[in-house]
Amino acid sequence: MFTSKTMTSVSISALQMLTDEIKEQFETLFAAAKDEFFHDGVESEFSKTLLLRVDQYGDVAVEILTPLIMGGNANAAVASEALRWMGRIDDQSTHLSRYRLLEQALKSGSAWIRDGAILGLASMDDPAAIAAIKQAIDSEPIEELRHEMEQVLAQLESTRLEG
Amino acid sequence: MPFAFRGIRFNRWYKNPTQDFPWLASGELPGDSLGDIAPQRCALSVYLIEDDKADLGRVIAALAANQTSPSHFGYALIELQVLSNMGFKFQNHPGDTSDTLVNSWHRDIVELSATRLLDLAQAIQTQGVRDQILEKQVHHLILNSLSANYLDHQKIKITSERLRQKLGLPPKK
Secondary structure, three states, X not given: OOOHHHHHHHHHHHHHHHHHHHHHHHHHHHHHHOXXXXXXXXXXXXXXXXXXXXXXXXXXXXXXXXXXXXXXXXXXXXXXXXXXXXXXXXXXXXXXXXXXHHHHHOOOOOHHHHHHHHHHHHHHOOHHHHXXXXXXXXXXXXXXXXXXXXXXXXXXXXXXXXX | OOEEEEEEOHHHHOOOOOOOOOOOOOOOOXXXXXXXXXXXXXXXXXXXXXXXXXXXXXXXXXXXXXOOOOOOEEEEEEEHHHHHHOOOEEEEOOOOOOOHHXXXXXXXXXXXXXXXXXXXXXXXXXXXXXXXXXXXXXHHHHHHHHHOOOXXXXXXXXXXXXXXXXXXXXXOO
């Protein structure tokens, strides 16, 4: 006979199994994408599968992606591509978790990951990012990336004015 | 003097991406940048842009409408004279976008050996201008070209239903 305690334990264990499974799926996806060459404006096998997983698992998927992207072991080109697409998803239910991931990735040690983050934020077009972008501009050592951040800042300030 | 225009991914051409490639000598390009100018049968597709750059937006709109899910658009511009002085050869060959006039501005840089490709990459890095148009602006440019009837709706390759709706295009069959 199951008590509420054993039920909770079973649920936690099932959730952990699901989380592990999603993590493994993402690790496999990121590893396979190392051989892809990404182009602006073109969907790839990687982006299609990534969007499908985020659609399936919602915030849980984004939470699992965060350490994968920020942990320093992911291929920077793949992580950058993932961030670009994170900003393009049209789903309010995961907006906040995706926004947090992009904001966090602005502080990455990889310029390519910071690039993916700023472009993801540009696609999201959420003026809430203005303060974080201003901070990122102040500490950005790469001239071209600073220029991108300034472009995005101008866009978001304009969006805020439009209300 | 006109410019040669080529779509690139902007971050592959950062001048000093030392955090991602600490072994890269100053002024050297990451090998990935060559992927943006990969030729087909030793020819590389470019578009001519007049020196006032008035048609830059129209070219970007035409090329973006040729993509399945247009987003941010990185590009490089380099003076045609610079390339001619370096001995690069051009062939007149119509482009394959949904904008007929833009297609007439298409050229192929031909007879590209691997060595010449490297010369071209270095010329783009040292003598070219690189920039990026953000997704929101790219979508505005496509809308402008649609409003001006520059684009043939049948040839537009955008498959994103959300974007097609935003641009007032019918669903893709």
